[in-house]
Amino acid sequence: LNQVLGALEKDIMEVLWNRGESSVKEILDAFSSGRDISYSTVITVTNRMAKKGLLKKRKVGKAFFYRPAYNREQFYEFISKKVVEGVSEFSFQSAIVHFVDYMAQVDPDKIEYFSKLIESKRKSKFRS
Secondary structure, three states: OOOOOHHHHHHHHHHHHOOOOEHHHHHHHOOOOOOOHHHHHHHHHHHHHHHHOEEEEEEEEEEEEEEEOOOHHHHHHHHHHHHHHHHHHHHHHHHHHHHOOOHHHHHHHHHHHHHHHHHHHHHHHOOO
């Protein structure tokens, strides 16, 4: 998550996933008291996140309330897709090689899972 969102964006997403729809003041209040973040900074960041499609925004009276556009699982799927699309513009082969190397170190059993997934996709492609 840290590779995709800035620290404040990540913290805002965490607050909203945990609390649900919240105002900027409620988001700010949810942060630990040791953080020195201004109200205007949170407004700016939440508005940018809404423009990026990460948050939904609605006005109630004079206040704006924000909620995540995606639940956690949907968000991870969305981000994974965006990362793959971005990387594939440069060197898809290199990205896959590094991914496989990483998985071999972190969770070797996943290599077998991905191998079966690729084979399944291959077979379904030839059946179509």
